[in-house]
Amino acid sequence: MSCVLLAGNMIKQLIPLCALAFLFGSPTFAGETMPAPYAKSLQSIFRQAQAPGMVAVIVNGERSYFAAFGQAKAGEAAAPTATSLLRLNSLSKLMAGEILADLVAQNRIALDRPLQQFAPPGRKVPAFPRARAITLRDLATHVSGLPRDLPSSLAQVTLGERWHWLERLRPLRAPGHTAQYSNAAYMFLGDAMVAATGTRYEALLSAHVTAPLSLHDTTLAPTAEQCARLMSGGQPDDRACTPAFETAATAGVYSTAQDMAHWMRARLKADAPSLAPIVNRNELKRLIAMDMAGRTQAIGFGWLHMRLGTLRVIQKTGGGGGFMNYVILAPSRKLGIFITVTRTDIEMLRRITTQTNALMTELAAAPLQP
Numbered sequence: 001m002s003c004v005l006l007a008g009n010m011i012k013q014l015i016p017l018c019a020l021a022f023l024f025g026s027p028t029f030a031g032e033t034m035p036a037p038y039a040k041s042l043q044s045i046f047r048q049a050q051a052p053g054m055v056a057v058i059v060n061g062e063r064s065y066f067a068a069f070g071q072a073k074a075g076e077a078a079a080p081t082a083t084s085l086l087r088l089n090s091l092s093k094l095m096a097g098e099i100l101a102d103l104v105a106q107n108r109i110a111l112d113r114p115l116q117q118f119a120p121p122g123r124k125v126p127a128f129p130r131a132r133a134i135t136l137r138d139l140a141t142h143v144s145g146l147p148r149d150l151p152s153s154l155a156q157v158t159l160g161e162r163w164h165w166l167e168r169l170r171p172l173r174a175p176g177h178t179a180q181y182s183n184a185a186y187m188f189l190g191d192a193m194v195a196a197t198g199t200r201y202e203a204l205l206s207a208h209v210t211a212p213l214s215l216h217d218t219t220l221a222p223t224a225e226q227c228a229r230l231m232s233g234g235q236p237d238d239r240a241c242t243p244a245f246e247t248a249a250t251a252g253v254y255s256t257a258q259d260m261a262h263w264m265r266a267r268l269k270a271d272a273p274s275l276a277p278i279v280n281r282n283e284l285k286r287l288i289a290m291d292m293a294g295r296t297q298a299i300g301f302g303w304l305h306m307r308l309g310t311l312r313v314i315q316k317t318g319g320g321g322g323f324m325n326y327v328i329l330a331p332s333r334k335l336g337i338f339i340t341v342t343r344t345d346i347e348m349l350r351r352i353t354t355q356t357n358a359l360m361t362e363l364a365a366a367p368l369q370p
Helices: 036-049 089-105 136-140 159-167 183-197 201-210 257-269 346-365
Strands: 017-022 053-060 063-070 085-087 178-180 254-256 277-280 286-288 298-300 304-308 311-320 323-330 335-341
Touching: 036 053, 036 063, 036 335, 036 346, 053 257, 063 257, 085 323, 089 136, 089 183, 089 201, 089 311, 089 323, 136 183, 136 277, 159 183, 183 201, 254 257, 257 323, 257 335, 304 346, 311 346, 323 346, 335 346
Parallel strands: 178 286
Antiparallel strands: 017 063, 053 063, 053 335, 085 254, 277 298, 298 304, 304 311, 311 323, 323 335
16 A cells, blocks of 8 residues: 655645555455545544654454555655554553553462562662552552653663662652652563563563564564664654663553554453553542543553543553554444554644544444444
8 A cells, every 4th residue: 555645845735645444464454445534534633743654543343444644754755554663652551551460360460569579689669758658559550659750861771770760769749649640650660570570571571462462563672674664753863773671661662553453452352451440530639641632530551541421431642752652442342543643742642632532432423334
């Protein structure tokens, strides 16, 4: 499949819709096209995003539809494909949550175990004055009291360096009462799962997520061949394609639209433990930076639970490294949407989530017919 690319400034004014097709579960996408109303909605999302490229997947039960827009790499003629590589950014937390839910179900780890039990030898997890210890449940649901991020100077640090930072940190607040989005929390959650199992994180990701579904392009360390397929929005650091072991659990996973289609279908097939909520909004005093895509009603294993009218959905946003991502599932209707654009802009992402939520509402009201 290919797009008709327009030259010069016309690209920004008249952005064409690429082919959309039925996904058969192989590297080749072919078959019936997306019904026009949904194709039009996706085209509108792309046009308003003003991004060089975009890929999207709609899942309806066993059926999946793929759409590609614009350019795989800014300034080059080739359109994105279903196997174009992209960064999942914070959608990586959903896969960390999946690993955690599996380990809990297997009684290999417990949500209410203190993080201290998984600390490297000699390291101490800080505590807020007169508060209980930080637990794995707190980390997973963003109620740990840890800040959003490590300092930018420590963005790519070793395990020892980040635990050295943590030991000297004073938490922002007592755990368990206020949800404040934290990338840092998921870094330590990943460390805890590694310590609990004695297994490297990349092996946990393979065993619990990628290998069972044959997600061959979902990885922390892309090969040279996969890196050649990395989408790019044209910024200087967009084309960097390096292993992301240190940020694995919070933002380190690379994938493709094709793999994400398989992954969403698998999540929608069964009542997976990772789709369950852990803490409800009414149990918390406050939520900070948790309502990007809509009013969060509960927090789960990486997923944020909310309603679109009467429809219960779970969703997650992600952004960084030249990509913005959004995934939303309606488990009761076996519906899912995944979108990635090659441009980083927070307000743009807010618009994408609003438009995608509207598309999900349309799909749920009148699903694609088998």
